[in-house]
Amino acid sequence: MTASPSEIVAATAARGRRIETPLSGRPLVWHAFGEGRPLVLLHGGYGSWTHWIRNVEPLARTRLVLVPDMPGFGDSGDPEDMFTAQSVTAPVLAGLEAIIGPATPFDIAAFSFGGSVAGLIAASQGKRVGHVVLVGSGGLRLPRAPQVELRNISLLKDPAAIMEAHRANLGIFMFHRPASVDELSVHLQAANVARARVKSRRISRMGVLHDALPQISARLVGIWGEEDVISKGHLDEREALLKSHDPEARFHRLAGAGHWVQYENADEVNAILATELSLG
Structure with missing residues (x-):
């Protein structure tokens, strides 16, 4: 019998460890997988740790993978x-720091809105962060592709119509290949x-990551889908910006992939991450 999407999420979470750290109101919820040098995965806007559901276990073969629901998202306060x-x-x-201590080195991989948070963390932690x-990622204050119009979920009441709108929005904004819009x-x-409660789109447009880049000493790596609806036609500018701060930065363009590239091209992204994080 094929597992349902909710069963897949629950089973994946159960193979890891749930950790709670302090936050006003409800705690900050983390999912931890594996052992080794810590790798923090930060999700995108309107997301949660499940933005990385196809990546956590492959990466945990060699790393301690720590994935929070960031404040204002998912199960966190x-x-x-x-x-x-x-x-x-x-x-x-x-x-x-409560989980790994205040001095332990770590790496960060951040998706979309998470790039702004990763930038602030890396800028404040200096050489403690090996790779970003x-x-x-957003927050780069660079040209964008023309804005696409999404279905307005808030106007819908019928559960079936709501799910159909989510399906449509995934095809419009998150994925390039129609087959990627699966039940999970x-x-x-x-x-x-x-x-999701935090106004992530507004924050991303403030250019937080752009402003943090000059203070980041970590090795920079970029992974973008060539068909990313936000940055299509403007990948050169993103690569140039990263290399202006880290001349040895590596930039990967994944053909036939959209914005949520670590889900749509999970195997390819997992292989890239495993290789990049093993390099100096």
Whole structure:
């Protein structure tokens, strides 16, 4: 019998460990997998740890993978301010230090909105952060592709119509290949959007990651889908920006992939991460 999407999520979480760190109201929830040098995975806007559901276990073969529901998302409590990246970042960094200690070196991979949080963490931690891998990250204050129009979920009441709208939005915004819009991705999208409280799009457009880059000493790596609806036609600018701060930065363009590239091209992204994180 094929497992349902909710069963897949529960089973994946159960193969890891749930950790809670302090946050006002409800705690900050982490999912931990494997052992080794810590690798922090940060999800995107309107997301949760499940943005990385196809990546956590392969990466945990050699690393301690730590994936939070960032403040204002998923099962975690809210930050003090819903409108700043700094308010989201501070509890994540404090929680990470509670888990691994204040001096342990680590790496970060961050998707979309998570890039702004990764930038602030890496800028504050200096050489303690070895790699910052940006996966379709926002916050770079660079040209974007023309904005696409999404279905407005908030206007819908019928459960079937809501799920169909999520399915449509995944095809419009998150994925390039129609076949990538599967039952698991629709389930994850619906669950994540329903629990998102932080205004992540507004924060991403503030250019937080752009402003943090000059203070980052970590090795920079970029992974973007060539068909990413946000940055299609503007990948050269993203590569150039990373290399202007780290001349040895490596930039990967994945053919036939959209924005949520670590789900759509999971095997390829997992292989890239495993290789990049093993390099100096």
